[in-house]
Amino acid sequence: MEQDSHHHQRWEGKVSARVRNVTKAQAWPLVKDFFNIHKFFPTLATCYGLHGSNGDPGCIRYCAGFSIPSNGPESVSWSKERLIAVDDVDFWLKYEIVESNIGFNSYESTMKVLSDNDDESNGCMLEWSFVVDPVEGLELEELVSKYRVAVQVMGQKFEEEIQSLEKKHIWTS
Structure with missing residues (x-):
């Protein structure tokens, strides 16, 4: 992709949320489950894999159903997103939108799971x-x-998911 930075400034944003009672090791598989982010993402009606293996760089997902005001009430917003990189040691992934009807051009996003503090058992x-x-x-x-609301x-849905798994004894801390 050609950089066209002399014509306009790119937008950058960063938001975060504290996830209580969920360790980095518990949260990471939920973030890395690239084809199933709709389980945790508000307003996202569907998400599924189009190409590749879930969580492997190069895989592509289709997401639809989120609301973008400029599309009007009747249209379904959608995007095809490619996983660019995954780091299972430092718990981050990067993806890009390769095609969409939401007006996002040259979009790249990074999701990270970070330590909240020295006591990781706290969340x-x-x-x-x-960008x-x-x-x-x-x-x-x-x-x-x-993004801040999302x-x-x-984070709240991650807490609920881990709590539910722990009650079923599927996941132990």
């Missing part, structure tokens, strides 16, 4: 950052706000 942090060309019909602050809800 972890989800961090979600992105994208300016999106018509949106302001950067509005987009960052949407990562907070994801």
Whole structure:
């Protein structure tokens, strides 16, 4: 992709959420489950794999059903996203949108699971950052706000998922 930086400034944003009572090791498989992010992402109706193996760099997912105001009430928002890199040691992944109807051009995003503090049993942090060309019909602050809400809800859903698995004795700390 050609960099066109002399014509416009790219948007960058970063949001995070504290996930209580979930260790980095427990949260990471949920983040890395690239084809099933709809389980934890608010307003995302569906997500499934189109190409490759789930969690392997190069795999592509299809996501649909999130709301972007400029699309109008009747249209379904969708994107095809390729996993670029995965780091199972430092718990991060990077992906890009390769095709969409939401106006995101040159979009790259990184999701990280970080230590909340020295006592990891107390929880972890989800961090979600992105770089994208300016999106018509949106302001950067509005987009960052949407991501902030999404990562907070994801964190809550991660807590609920781990709690449910622990009750079923599927996952032990």
